[in-house]
Amino acid sequence: MLRETVDRRNGSIRASGRLTLAGADLLRGTAESLHGNGHVRVVLDLRDVRVADDAGLEVLRGLGQEFAARGGELVVRHAPVTV
Structure with a gap:
């Protein structure tokens, strides 16, 4: 299960747990909302994500x-190794 903590003021998301396709969709929605x-x-901080899949x-x-492509930037910090 993936959890996220959102800082709307600074435009950042900190995720924890397991990154799967479903979790990535959750992060996508939050990042799109901030954007x-x-x-x-x-900024997407994945330092507390210990396991991630390729999808x-x-x-x-x-x-x-x-x-x-829209003139923005998604910064991914501490991307985990896939399983």
Whole structure:
């Protein structure tokens, strides 16, 4: 299960738990919401994510590309190793 802590003021998300496709979709929605509310740069901190699957990380890579195409930036910190 993935949990997130959102800092709407600074445009950041801190995730913990297991990153799967479902968890990545949750993070995507939150990042999109922050971006839509005026944060050009959204920081996603994965330091407390200990396990991730390829599908979850692929969603985040795609989201980063989508942000860049719209003139934004998704910064992913401490990306875990996939299983």
